[in-house]
């Protein structure tokens with residue numbers, strides 16, 4: 158028995174790390190087993206490198222587009238090598254300061270390097286060592302999902318990791334999928350000069366978001382030169398010299414077509430890292446997508462094994478994994494604690510420009526749950542700050558209970574929406590109403606004042 162530790166964590170990503178820190182803060186000792194880089198997807202291959210380049214693309218684009226406002230900057234070609242250096246610096250600084258130094262300063266958390274694989278519910282093999290324990294937390298995350306498409310492997314393709322490590326910006330890029338990765342990376346590459354086409358099998362982008370906001374954002378993408386193709390069924394990939402050709406058809410019955418580009422990027426979701434960890438030796442149950450099934454306390458169906466983060470399914474975002482990790486740690490150390498995860502007030506954002514953000518539920522979800530609601534849409538041009546900034550396409554959606562005015566959900570397509578969604582998050586979490594929000598004085602001129610105006614608008618439609 159590895160009794161030196163209170164429990165053992167498989168992985169060292171955002172989820173594992175949050176669980177380890179929570180355990181340590183409660184006086185416990187834990188071991189994380191990591192096969193790759195400390196910190197996992199978010200800091201090494203996901204949030205941090207992508208957001209660093211997305212931020213630079215936004216600044217580059219703002220400089221290029223500032224001439225109509227009288228700021229005459231001459232844009233040279235972006236310097237790819239310096240951009241990559243900035244990305245690497247952000248990743249390395251954050252990995253060192255937010256992960257390595259935290260570990261160095263905390264003697265209760267240790268890391269064992271190697272691939273972990275269960276031999277039984279009580280034994281985890283890591284290299285030549287077998288760790289025996291009665292408490293394990295699986296936080297192995299996921300990897301970019303692939304597609305079984307004839308010719309794809311032979312033709313070569315990028316995923317969200319490798320797309321951020323290219324030797325240069327490609328001249329053209331075909332992105333399969335119209336979700337978060339596709340729009341964030343698609344806009345970023347387009348702003349650096351790549352000709353981008355996004356093909357989505359559904360009838361729109363970002364299906365979790367309000368259709369009006371997404372339609373406005375799709376217009377923005379289109380105006381920036383990104384081609385959007387919906388209802389596209391990819392059938393085959395072929396290499397044609399320096400180009401790849403994606404064959405497919407649309408449901409409009411336009412017959413087979415071939416889309417050509419220098420590179421193809423797959424952005425079709427996340428595959429859970431649950432297949433190569435010996436789960437079959439433990440009896441831990443997974444759902445049809447391969448995600449580990451857990452209850453609200455992050456327990457699997459096998460006593461002594463908990464799981465949290467991306468490997469357990471949506472929401473597949475770093476802070477929700479971190480919270481799940483903390484909940485799991487508390488329950489593992491004290492089963493009587495019965496901490497529960499509740500993602501109803503977990504916000505999320507898409508780092509496009511302007512940003513998209515959401516929290517809580519939409520009117521459709523509220524109605525499906527039997528709630529009578531008032532939902533209002535406030536166009537961004539009603540907000541003074543949007544005129545000051547010069548970008549007026551966007552809006553706010555506010556969903557409130559009919560009668561009480563209790564705020565159930567909010568979404569925004571606006572500059573800094575990822576920051577201002579937290580005001581709505583507090584409102585949803587603590588049961589504030591549109592009256593409360595409408596009567597709260599906001600700084601003028603700010604984009605956040607749009608939330609207040611959306612509340613005023615909502616009040617007008619309340620009985």
Ligand SMILES: Cc1cc2nc3c(=O)[nH]c(=O)nc-3n(C[C@H](O)[C@H](O)[C@H](O)COP(=O)(O)OP(=O)(O)OC[C@H]3O[C@@H](n4cnc5c(N)ncnc54)[C@H](O)[C@@H]3O)c2cc1C
Nearest residue numbers: 168170171172192197198199203273297298466467474475
């Ligand atoms: C391109 C991209 C951009 C993203 N941007 C954002 C964003 O802006 N905001 C946001 O909130 N989220 C974002 N995400 C999602 C976010 O990165 C994930 O939700 C988060 O990293 C999941 O954390 P995790 O700890 O559950 O898993 P991971 O971070 O994937 O960590 C799992 C760890 O376990 C290790 N591991 C796996 N199997 C084993 C094994 N058998 N033995 C030992 N170690 C193992 C892995 O090496 C890895 O280090 C993004 C994702 C991608 C791909």
Ligand SMILES: NC(=O)c1ccc[n+]([C@@H]2O[C@H](COP(=O)([O-])OP(=O)(O)OC[C@H]3O[C@@H](n4cnc5c(N)ncnc54)[C@H](O)[C@@H]3O)[C@@H](O)[C@H]2O)c1
Nearest residue numbers: 334335336337338339357358424425426427473506507508
């Ligand atoms: N800002 C953020 O928080 C952030 C940023 C990037 C990634 N992430 C996380 O990473 C995960 C992965 O992102 P993603 O964009 O790959 O997945 P996603 O689930 O967001 O989108 C996948 C899209 O691909 C489409 N698709 C699937 N198969 C297809 C096919 N054969 N042809 C055409 N389209 C197809 C789906 O309809 C969907 O629209 C997300 O779940 C997200 O939570 C988060």
